[in-house]
Amino acid sequence: MAVARPSRAAAGRGTHGRPGSYRRRWTKGPGSHRRGSPPAQHCQGDPVTYTIDIDTGGTFTDGLIADHDSERVHVVKVPSTPHDPTVALLDCVTEAARRLQLPVPALLAETVVLRYANTIATNAVIERRGAKIGLLIGPGQPWPGWLVEDGWTDTDMVERISTADALTAFQQLVDRGAQAVVVAMAEPSDEQAAKKAIRREYPGQFLGATPVFATSEVADGEDSAARINAAFLAAYVHRHLAGYLHRAEERLREQGLVRPLLVVHSSGGASRVARTHALNTYNSGPASGLLGARALAARYGVRHAITLDMGGTSVDLGVIVDGQAPLEETSHIAGLHVDLPALRILAVGGAGGSVVTVRDGVLLVGPESAGARPGPACFGLGGLAPTVTDADVVLGHVDPQYFLDGRMPLDPDRAAAALQPVADALGVSLAEAAWQVKETVARMSAEHIGQIAAGAGLSEDDLHEAVLVVYGGAGSGHAAGILRASGLRRALMTPYSAVFSAYGSSGLDVVHGYSRRAEDDPVSLGAALVQRARRDMAGEGFDEVTLALTATCIVDGVSHELMVDSPEDLAGLTGVSRVGVRAVAPVPHVEFTPEELGDPDPAEARRGEREAYWGNQIWSLLTPAYDRRLLRPGHRIAGPALIDGADTTTAVPPGFVLSVDEYGTEVLSPSDL
Template sequence: MTQFRIGIDVGGTFTDLVAIDRDGATVFAKSPSTPADPSLGVLAGLEELAGRLGLGLRALLAGTERIVHGTTVATNALLERKGARVALLTTEGHRDVLEMREGLKDDRYDLRSPPPAPLVPRALRIGVRERLRADGSVAIPLDDASLDAAVARVRESGATSVAVCYLHAYRNPAHEIATVERLARDLPEVSVSRSSDVLPQIKEYERVSTTVVNAYVGPAVQRYLARLEHRLREGGLSGSLFIILSHGGMAPVEEAGRLAAATVLSGPAGGVAGARLCAAMLGIPDLIPFDVGGTSTDISLIVDGQAALSGARGLAGERIALRSLDIASVAAGGGSLASFADGRFQVGPESAGAVPGPACYGGGGTRPAVTDANLLLGYLDPATFLGGRKRLDQAAAEAAVDALAPRLGLSRDETALGIHRLINLRMADGIRLMTLRRGVDPRRFALLSFGGAAGLHAVAVARELEIPRVVVPTVASVLSAWGMLASDLRYEVSRTHVGESAAVDDEGLRAIFSDLEARAGARLREWTDAPPRIERSAEMRYGEQVFEIDVPLDDLAWDAPDLVARVHERFHARHEELFTYASRDQEVVFVNARVAAVGAVPAASLRPAEIPAAAPSPGERRIFLDGWRTVPVHRVEALVPGTTVAGPALFEAETTTVLAGEGDVVTVNRYGWLDIALRPGEGARGET
């Protein structure tokens, strides 16, 4: 039987699914997300996917060798503050680390902004008498009476999850392990996360915060994954189920449940994996992945074919120091709501979400969303949305925009165009955060447009930033799900070793990494028979600095007699690359060694587009640019590779629509993708 690989990305509005067979044939589907129980939307999407393949659901699952899934359960629990009731057990006298944070505010110049409310209230932050020194030696043994009292307080509090984080436990986890054993014995129904397992490295606040986030979202993630796996197995799945983690690698369900905090960027990570594959297929090393969905726009960078990883990420005001892909999210999507308040016209950050959705979805929404504006501007065909499976309600969109227009002193058309242009500017600002504010010139990149809502905005956003080229894959609306099938198994381990790197000799450095490689490789071999590929890096800084930088060490000659000197030079070069200077006469401090064991799996691929026997003549539609005009409407699947089309024009696929502007030239490449060369000249301010 044909063996399928299926990628599933649960978004805020739609659940995207992609099935690829061994010959590279690709079929995809969309299903409305079901926030109350995302697994229901997944099963409904699989039913739709099976129907498109001419199969029943059981036959599809029986013929599937691998499902790779991106989940938003942890993300939503954190954003909506709907996680577990968490208690924190920590070293006596240190329970306020979570509230003091690092002594800084997100906006240090806003004197009136209150500090974020910690995930664990003070009454549930419980000190335990014990103390380890910085080198891991015991200063105060773990006190049984104090631990007994702490466990009793947890029981009385009604906490359903516990974070255990003792001072310097990254050096010596013995006290944390003993505490977890006591909790497992006395409170077996309570979920437990310990810092020496979640993030065994230096920096107390980052370790506490990450462990607390893991405890906060862990129970919800574990329940969801258990429920999903049960339903899939019951439905006939005998193949593997993997979850995408924030670093872009995938892991078995058990690992994702253990390290739930590593799933907070699960969906967007699939998009970055897909973007890397696109870069390789197109031979374009520098891409800006531009992913627009119903509630947000996710932006990242592909430089020389690689995506950056960072350990300094956060979400909803919480620090999550696990390694993740460097992705910026902007609250701007098809469901972003337009409003006028306090004399200010704005679009977003509030979103209509999946329920009720934009007014035109007919789900009861009455406020104008970006999708409503795009419908009224003629960019969307109400009869062909989602391949005709969902007809958009033009009258409801008109009523929503008409309620806002008088407050702005504009006509319906002008209001809709204002919504469209304003969301474009918000999206462009998100790209500026990832590029210009980091000293990166976006004009040397191409923009990769994907996500169901991106096609109507990508060209205008690129023009605003003077980006000369936009690429829209045929799988654009489901590229995150498709990209998940290009992800590898990945397991990361780290070890803190603070000290001048000059004090570590070559053999000592090799020993540190050799130990990490053995641990990472052993864990990966539990998941796959594929031989592991080892990736090495170090987090280092100058002696006077507070924050370290990540230094890749993969291509070093590890057997060379001057290994430490080579690591020093690699750090100086990386520092100069990031900050334009290096201080080679300063001491260099080695903070964390890190190793990732990667198990490669066969990547997803696409066959070149099948050439249609004859391209049909395009249709026409009146759309509003600076006024109403008639433009051609092309069906993407009917375009012959090599075809060129001059804008303005619309390009419709089943699950996305692309708008090309005046003077832009659209070429259909060998895969059937749209490759758009923007007209040279002035920026797009005031243009669509």
């Protein structure tokens, strides 16, 4: 297997020993290293020992722990706890400590980076569990009737105001139960004046103080409605998210963590809780996976790729175009157009926990999900509805005794009992019903792949050449069917595909982005943004950062984005409409060292065989099963075969072949390719 080698970037305690800081100077030093790889780097002072990346999804919480001393990476998967995501976060850390044979305080004390991607804000929006929001709408701003029509708020929670009567209107909204208030006015200065008047009467330090969100503090686009939506959603999830994240950091500190908890952002990068806006975290788990896939595409020299993250709750699709993950300047959240940049990700049904039904003789998968609790029927936690995972168990594609490395055995009898009504409604055998579930998932995914590819401007020829990067605990079991249904020819599944979003976050640095409209003097604006970026990064614990300064110029009605070296260079540009700064500070990453390809015969990895169903043309076959941990670079396996991993299973149907490359990545393709 390829060595996963944690890199050594600037990280650690402060130069003055201040806990929670990342200031440290790294130098190359002597020490043992792996043959064929460069010497490990060492720091002055205590060595970096561990980095931890955790991604909380709807069904499972995944962890990737890099041991910088042994240059090994460990993966962890535990059930998510929707009632309190911090429980699963700590469970993940506890399981990691068990794997490393360490007490939790010892692990956390030696952890220099803990990055956390989560779906807390996403779930709060989807399930409409946010705060009750009041809106103060100034002159010239659109009346947000769409928020009332869609049930986000009530008419009596929206007040038309001028700067002078903002305080009175605020008091009325609070009296009606507003838990947070959004101020939307034409000019940022007017919003700040209204906010200042409110805070003068109701200081933030008062118990029960109601948070006030100015739209210009959350977003700065020219579309007033999109700006109002962004501020509304930020206020909607703020209290919910802040409560969880502060509680998570507090519990981690109680257990021994001395560095700040870093929260992954959906636009790429991470920062500490105190420097994170609520909407920065929306879809941060899927975004981490997409950024990890971008790094994978770069490693393989792939121009175009489709990413497919099939977990337990949803399937998240992304796209890589010319080696880049497209960043949309504005995005849509729960049907609302928001003035915030986001990676292009499409969330659809068809995941492991998606519920299977039959309506008018037609088999349907999703969009309802069984989630983590009660989960699929085979989990034995009280779930009765049939799911995609239950179908995989019935097919024999998932070994019930090996699920999560045997830590969570599945019940095949419950799976069969749940799926039998589906078979009866379709008038087919139980196995054929399960196969139709699998085929439906493949067809649904293929349709959505075509949709996201077209939206990114990929032609049919581009799509034919693209690679499918598959991850998530359920993805490997469905990759072959999705290849066949979509016309794609090759799928990549890394050794960390089941925890790939956690792997993706392990490559993220601390990042802050700033963008403002250049209404007057772009030079002064650029200088102010650079100063703010340096100040915020100093607050994160970084003295040395990389700054990228950009200018958006509109010339003859056409928008151009230009890189400039300094704020002074903005003076020579024409038509500057917006100035942006992106500040980046490096933290440790996980890198990979390739190994030589060996004997193609995988006999050493074979763990037995079991009955598996492969469709009405092939029926049930006694199918070889292989241990994923024993596969080595160079191994080649022709279908039918099943590759059992500790946290995922790869299904290789007849007519497909799987090979293991020099990085330990499974490469799945039709055998006639």
